[in-house]
Amino acid sequence: xxxxxxxxxxxxxxxxxxxxxxxxxxxxxxxxxxxxxxxxxxxxxxxxxxxxxxxxxxxxxxxxxxxxxxxxxxxxxxxxxxxxxxxxxxxxxxxxxxxxxxxxxxxxxxxxxxxxxxxxxxxxxxxxxxxxxxxxxxxxxxxxxxxxxxxxxxxxxxxxxxxxxxxxxxxxxxxxxxxxxxxxxxxxxxxxxxxxxxxxxxxxxxxxxxxxxxxxxxxxxxxxxxxxxxxxxxxxxxxxxxxxxxxxxxxxxxxxxxxxxxxxxxxxxxxxxxxxxxxxxxxxxxxxxxxxxxxxxxxxxxxxxxxxxxxxxxxxxxxxxxxxxxxxxxxxxxxxxxxxxxxxxxxxxxxxxxxxxxxxxxxxxxxxxxxxxxxxxxxxxxxxxxxxxxxxxxxxxxxxxxxxxxxxxxxxxxxxxxxxxxxxxxxxxxxxxxxxxxxxxxxxxxxxxxxxxxxxxxxxxxxxxxxxxxxxxxxxxxxxxxxxxxxxxxxxxxxxxxxxxxxxxxxxxxxxxxxxxxxxxxxxxxxxxxxxxxxxxxxxxxxxxxxxxxxxxxxxxxxxxxxxxxxxxxxxxxxxxxxxxxxxxxxxxxxxxxxxxxxxxxxxxxx
Amino acid sequence: xxxxxxxxxxxxxxxxxxxxxxxxxxxxxxxxxxxxxxxxxxxxxxxxxxxxxxxxxxxxxxxxxxxxxxxxxxxxxxxxxxxx
Ligand code: SF4
Numbered sequence: 001x002x003x004x005x006x007x008x009x010x011x012x013x014x015x016x017x018x019x020x021x022x023x024x025x026x027x028x029x030x031x032x033x034x035x036x037x038x039x040x041x042x043x044x045x046x047x048x049x050x051x052x053x054x055x056x057x058x059x060x061x062x063x064x065x066x067x068x069x070x071x072x073x074x075x076x077x078x079x080x081x082x083x084x085x086x087x088x089x090x091x092x093x094x095x096x097x098x099x100x101x102x103x104x105x106x107x108x109x110x111x112x113x114x115x116x117x118x119x120x121x122x123x124x125x126x127x128x129x130x131x132x133x134x135x136x137x138x139x140x141x142x143x144x145x146x147x148x149x150x151x152x153x154x155x156x157x158x159x160x161x162x163x164x165x166x167x168x169x170x171x172x173x174x175x176x177x178x179x180x181x182x183x184x185x186x187x188x189x190x191x192x193x194x195x196x197x198x199x200x201x202x203x204x205x206x207x208x209x210x211x212x213x214x215x216x217x218x219x220x221x222x223x224x225x226x227x228x229x230x231x232x233x234x235x236x237x238x239x240x241x242x243x244x245x246x247x248x249x250x251x252x253x254x255x256x257x258x259x260x261x262x263x264x265x266x267x268x269x270x271x272x273x274x275x276x277x278x279x280x281x282x283x284x285x286x287x288x289x290x291x292x293x294x295x296x297x298x299x300x301x302x303x304x305x306x307x308x309x310x311x312x313x314x315x316x317x318x319x320x321x322x323x324x325x326x327x328x329x330x331x332x333x334x335x336x337x338x339x340x341x342x343x344x345x346x347x348x349x350x351x352x353x354x355x356x357x358x359x360x361x362x363x364x365x366x367x368x369x370x371x372x373x374x375x376x377x378x379x380x381x382x383x384x385x386x387x388x389x390x391x392x393x394x395x396x397x398x399x400x401x402x403x404x405x406x407x408x409x410x411x412x413x414x415x416x417x418x419x420x421x422x423x424x425x426x427x428x429x430x431x432x433x434x435x436x437x438x439x440x441x442x443x444x445x446x447x448x449x450x451x452x453x454x455x456x457x458x459x460x461x462x463x464x465x466x467x468x469x470x471x472x473x474x475x476x477x478x479x480x481x482x483x484x485x486x487x488x489x490x491x492x493x494x495x496x497x498x499x500x501x502x503x504x505x506x507x508x509x510x511x512x513x514x515x516x517x518x519x520x521x522x523x524x525x526x527x528x529x530x531x532x533x534x535x536x537x538x539x540x541x542x543x544x545x546x547x548x549x550x551x552x553x554x555x556x557x558x559x560x561x562x563x564x565x566x567x568x569x570x571x572x573x574x575x576x577x578x579x580x581x582x583x584x585x586x587x588x589x590x591x592x593x594x595x596x597x598x599x600x601x602x603x604x605x606x607x
Numbered sequence: 608x609x610x611x612x613x614x615x616x617x618x619x620x621x622x623x624x625x626x627x628x629x630x631x632x633x634x635x636x637x638x639x640x641x642x643x644x645x646x647x648x649x650x651x652x653x654x655x656x657x658x659x660x661x662x663x664x665x666x667x668x669x670x671x672x673x674x675x676x677x678x679x680x681x682x683x684x685x686x687x688x689x690x691x
Binding site: 231232233234235236238239243246247250251252268272273458459460463465467498568569570 | 620622623624626634635657660661662664666667668669683685686687688
């Protein structure tokens, strides 16, 4: 097969064996790869009701056909597993170098099952597969773990690992690769920790077969040129995603003090120009990316010293404005700590923000946690990032995520989550499509599941009104399917949304189809590709339903449904979810309870 | 006979790369006086904003392109680009 090796490595951590499995070509095509292949193996290989931290859960690392191809930003992989934070599915995406090296091992996908008795890591050097002891790096932070394992394997290899947070089963734990890139969301690092799998190290020389290599090179080169000449994308090179707080603040949807409001008085201290003037060393890029949006930074402000990557917009929103913190040195330091301990900055920041509000409301007392935690307390925020990572004191409660925290005090309404996953940086009261997305994404409140903010906020591929609900159910279906396609193929969304779909809000994948066909020779059409994405999305929904999700879970926190924003252009607005959800089910071909109809399943070959 | 030109004060905010269109000490923000009947697009074009590839907001909302500005309006523009 071209595009896919058609090979999966199954690693049984309980008995330390590995098995190579081959993939049927029709399956490969029907489920695309990445997130698509993984959900099929997850669904067939485990009980969706199983405890996410039990050996029964499967941890899947999956590349897509475009990962490691010449396509610009073909550098992504997905971690797919059942989430211990949310109790539902997760698929968490990361770039950097590691995914390309993963593909060079000659496998498309890795399935980790069971649980090792003692800490181990997987080392693959082409066809040589070894499960080695990781006891000497257990307890070590991400940078030290990475350096140690590279020194004892091959300095040119690439590492993905967990830090102390994953080892302690912190439900915000991420899987970090290339030190600073993260498959961040939903506690995937805790699943890895529960399996006693500290790291994977990949090196290889395999090259994927390509249906039309010259054609692929030519198209990729012209895309690189197009991106290089596009002044719009240069914003991401110059400022990175930190240009966004100014935009969301203007729209009144910058998460501020646990989403109590959407305007932050300290925004000018935490925006892109502030970062450039104070801490930016240079922009950086994932493998084969012409956009170059990463921020390589260094802080030498006393008390906050450090260096590394970030912060991205989402980290600034969660650790900054959501906590009422406008000290960019402190936010950047907290971001470094999250990377070093291996945690998702969004869940960490939003959980601390939730605790701050509950402290101010007198629900959590200063006596109990031994600290007067308040919005705006930069040092308190940093202190609790550390405590959360190590489960020290009150950090043990924070480590369960904001929903479990708020619920344990009888006040789940303080947790700004959907399906227990913390909101990203767009208040949906001022971007209504995002509200429907958070409520219906298969992993909970993730913008990466179908980021309509591109259109509602950023005017890409075209600007639509963020405050109306008309046509939003239709658009959310389109965006969810398009983002499923991006995740399955192996591209970065920053590139994909702008350059591989037709330039209108319906995201028709003309150029993506071309890239996929040059790579796989699978004769996709835009329609068959989108149908494959829809198949994947529906299979994910079936996993959720079997895990126990019902219509009642397709919802948002009370604050979003009943408490209007009080300032900015979205003042007076709530999310009219009741009006959008029935139409969304209808557009999806689901019944009134949110269950795919037999006709829909038959159409998708899922019966 | 000369007509009376009424001037109105409006606020302008240019985000990210567009900050450079204003003097550096303004840090992307400026109060300006415009003649009655000026639209947000007229004003932004006069500042050098490439309208075709921009998101334009007045008080945080997408304006009707023909709507003249009002005293106290807040005009904002940034490059329509990939999200965060
Ligand atoms: S756009 Fe940014 S995140 Fe995406 S591949 Fe390029 S550098 Fe990485």
